[in-house]
Amino acid sequence: MVSLIKHIIKALIYVIAGGxxxxxxxxxxxxxxxxxxxxxxxxxxxxxxxxxxPLQSFEDYLVLEKQLFAQLDESVFARVPTExxxxxxxxxxxxxxxxxxxxxxxxxxxxxxxxxxxAGVLMLHGMSDSPYSLSSLGRRLxxxxxxxxxxxxxxHGTAPSGLVQVQWEDMAAAVRLAMRHLRTKVGERPLYLVxxxxxxxxxxxxxxxxxxxxTLPKITGMVLISPSIGVTRIAALAKWQARLGRFLxxxxxxxxxxxPEYDPFKYNSFAVxxxxxxxxxxxxxxxxxxxxxxxxKLNQFPxxxxxxxxVDATVxxxxxxxxxxxxxxxxxxxxxxxxINRRSEVEQVLLKDPKSSIEAKxxxxxxxxxxxxxxxxxxxxxDIVALQKIPGVSTIxxxxxxxxxxxxxxxxxxxxLPFPVNDPLYGMIDSNxxxxxxxxxxxxxxxxxxxxxxxxxxxxxxxxxFYSYLERRILEFxxxxxxxxxxxxxxxxxxxxxxMPKHSR
Numbered sequence: 001m002v003s004l005i006k007h008i009i010k011a012l013i014y015v016i017a018g019g020x021x022x023x024x025x026x027x028x029x030x031x032x033x034x035x036x037x038x039x040x041x042x043x044x045x046x047x048x049x050x051x052x053x054p055l056q057s058f059e060d061y062l063v064l065e066k067q068l069f070a071q072l073d074e075s076v077f078a079r080v081p082t083e084x085x086x087x088x089x090x091x092x093x094x095x096x097x098x099x100x101x102x103x104x105x106x107x108x109x110x111x112x113x114x115x116x117x118x119a120g121v122l123m124l125h126g127m128s129d130s131p132y133s134l135s136s137l138g139r140r141l142x143x144x145x146x147x148x149x150x151x152x153x154x155x156h157g158t159a160p161s162g163l164v165q166v167q168w169e170d171m172a173a174a175v176r177l178a179m180r181h182l183r184t185k186v187g188e189r190p191l192y193l194v195x196x197x198x199x200x201x202x203x204x205x206x207x208x209x210x211x212x213x214x215t216l217p218k219i220t221g222m223v224l225i226s227p228s229i230g231v232t233r234i235a236a237l238a239k240w241q242a243r244l245g246r247f248l249x250x251x252x253x254x255x256x257x258x259x260p261e262y263d264p265f266k267y268n269s270f271a272v273x274x275x276x277x278x279x280x281x282x283x284x285x286x287x288x289x290x291x292x293x294x295x296x297k298l299n300q301f302p303x304x305x306x307x308x309x310x311v312d313a314t315v316x317x318x319x320x321x322x323x324x325x326x327x328x329x330x331x332x333x334x335x336x337x338x339x340i341n342r343r344s345e346v347e348q349v350l351l352k353d354p355k356s357s358i359e360a361k362x363x364x365x366x367x368x369x370x371x372x373x374x375x376x377x378x379x380x381x382x383d384i385v386a387l388q389k390i391p392g393v394s395t396i397x398x399x400x401x402x403x404x405x406x407x408x409x410x411x412x413x414x415x416x417l418p419f420p421v422n423d424p425l426y427g428m429i430d431s432n433x434x435x436x437x438x439x440x441x442x443x444x445x446x447x448x449x450x451x452x453x454x455x456x457x458x459x460x461x462x463x464x465x466f467y468s469y470l471e472r473r474i475l476e477f478x479x480x481x482x483x484x485x486x487x488x489x490x491x492x493x494x495x496x497x498x499x500m501p502k503h504s505r
Contacts, residue, residue: 035258037251039079040091040159041269045071048162049154051173058181061174065109065152072158088262088437091159096437099264102425106132106265107157110150113185118145119220119478120186122178125150126197126228127274130157132265132425133196133418140471144480146192147185151178153199155274160261163271164254168202168281175206176216183217190220192478196418197315200227200306201281204324208288211300223474224306226414228278229285230319263439265425282319289327303332305477307417307470310337310354314414317354321361330368330391336473338466339375340411343382362389362396374466376405384466406465416461417470426462 047068055061080091090097099105107130121141123134131138131150138148154174155166182191195203203222210216252258256275259268292298308320316323317337325335337358361371370390377383377400384403389396406428419426419440424433426440440462464470475481 037255037258038084038261039081040076040261041161041255041258042251043075043159043161044165045075045158045162047071048158048166049170049174051167051169053173055177058177061177062109068158069108076159088260090261090264096435097262097264101436102132102264106130106135106150107152109152110135110138110148112138112142112146112148114142114145114147116145117147117186117189118480119147119190119192120182121146121148121192121194121478122175122182123148123150124175124193124195124199124202125153125156126199126226127278128156128160128163128267128270129197129199130265134194134199136420136423136467137194137418137471137474140475141478141480144475146478146480147182149178149182151175153202156267157265160267160269160271163267163274165273166277168277168284171198171202172205172209172281175202179206179217179219190479191217192221192223193219194223194225194474195227196225197414198228198278198281200224201229201278201285203227204229204285205281205288207302208285208292211292211297219302221303221305221477223477224304224320225417225470226308226312226315227306227320227324228282228315229323230282230316262437264437286323289324293327298327299329299331301328301331303477304328305334305336305473307336307338307473309412309414309417310339310358311411312414318357325369328368333368334370334372336372336374336470338412338417339373341382341405341409342376342379343405362387365394367391374401374469382407386469401466401469403466403469409461409465411461412464412466413461416464418467419463420467420471421463421465423463428463 045068047064047070049055049061049064049068053064055064076091077093080089085092085095087096089095090099092098093100099107104110110131121138123131123138125131125133131152134150138150142148151174154170155162179191179193193203193206195201203224204227206216207219207222210218254272256270256272257268261268289298304324306320306325308317310317321335325333339358340353358373361367362373367389368391370388372386372388374384374386377385382404384401384405386399386401387396388399415426421427422429423440424436425438427438428441430438430441472481472484476483
């Protein structure tokens with residue numbers, strides 16, 4: 001009997017192992033069946049900055065960046081084969097997606113200087129993005145009196161292949177260079193960090209490092225837009241896909257997605273390593289928050305103003321709340337949430353409604369941070385109000401925003417928050433300039449499975465209908481605009497949300 005059981009167990013082990021091998025083979029064959037890699041997926045640009053680069057200053061970083069783009073011209077633009085010289089390839093000179101059609105080319109670091117800066121602001125874009133993603137906000141901050149730097153992070157703005165080898169430590173080293181440079185330009189005036197997506201993670205890492213390293217310039221406050229605080233656990237497995245690809249000599253396995261490069265300022269293809277680096281830096285941040293909190297040093301954390309859509313397919317909204325704000329001592333922090341469209345006809349088709357979790361935060365009597373919600377005035381209205389609750393106060397302010405939900409839009413998205421409606425690339429308004437690609441209102445219709453561009457990418461909202469509110473709140477936070485004080489108080493200890501009606505079903 002014992003012998004029989006052993007044989008059965010051994011057989012089961014063989015079956016499970018064999019099944020696993022079959023699944024791996026099917027997985028590999030599926031990934032290898034994707035489009036062929038192009039020169040921009042495989043090129044190695046030796047002039048890219050790394051944490052080990054022997055640079056002494058930010059000026060050296062910019063010199064190296066100039067050499068990097070010269071390499072890009074020689075190694076990619078000049079080598080694009082005839083069949084890829086089409087109207088929407090960003091690497092074909094003269095195409096609708098050619099980054100040089102924009103002035104300046106926003107793939108490079110930008111610096112907006114001023115003779116008498118009121119503040120210094122360093123802006124950090126997201127993974128696979130470029131400085132363009134924060135250029136509208138950067139211009140507005142500069143107009144208000146700030147010296148602004150939009151840093152091109154290593155691995156970005158050139159070719160997607162830059163994401164195959166880049167390490168988060170390379171990006172963090174570039175941030176330190178830029179911050180030291182900015183301090184020399186603004187003297188003792190306030191310094192601020194603005195981080196979008198993975199740039200938010202880098203901003204957090206800088207601040208946490210500065211608590212322990214007195215040589216780093218201290219910042220007065222930090223703005224986070226859709227910050228990468230937490231990612232899905234499956235991201236931890238990403239590195240094994242890339243390792244399997246290297247072991248088998250299959251380069252395609254180093255990529256999560258292989259797509260046409262039609263966006264002039266963001267990679268459409270995404271390397272497995274990029275996701276792994278986001279996972280690594282978020283783990284590092286979580287570890288540092290825990291260790292600094294254990295010794296009571298988080299009280300040195302500067303004020304944070306964060307903006308987050310309550311639905312976000314890229315980063316975890318819950319991690320922003322529980323992984324950051326809930327860990328910080330009271331200190332002038334505020335989380336601004338953009339709600340889904342609460343029109344009753346929209347609610348009927350939602351897969352999941354995060355209403356209960358929002359209500360719980362507003363009803364929390366000991367919440368250590370302020371929380372705001374940009375939402376419908378009622379379930380029958382497209383009008384927008386901002387609800388706000390600050391620590392230690394049971395009342396909620398209700399401020400009409402003179403904005404409306406646009407028709408046929410049910411929520412914001414991870415990629416929408418930093419872009420105004422009139423953004424020339426990602427906005428919805430037709431600029432009548434047909435010499436450049438416009439992606440914000442692209443919605444090609446036809447049969448499914450025909451285009452290389454996923455339909456979900458075309459349908460994803462690329463601009464923020466409430467951008468003017470976000471911009472004004474940031475200007476007030478960095479003290480470059482006076483705060484508005486138009487609000488209606490609702491005195492209640494357990495607030496009801498006119499934008500969150502109770503269902504009868």
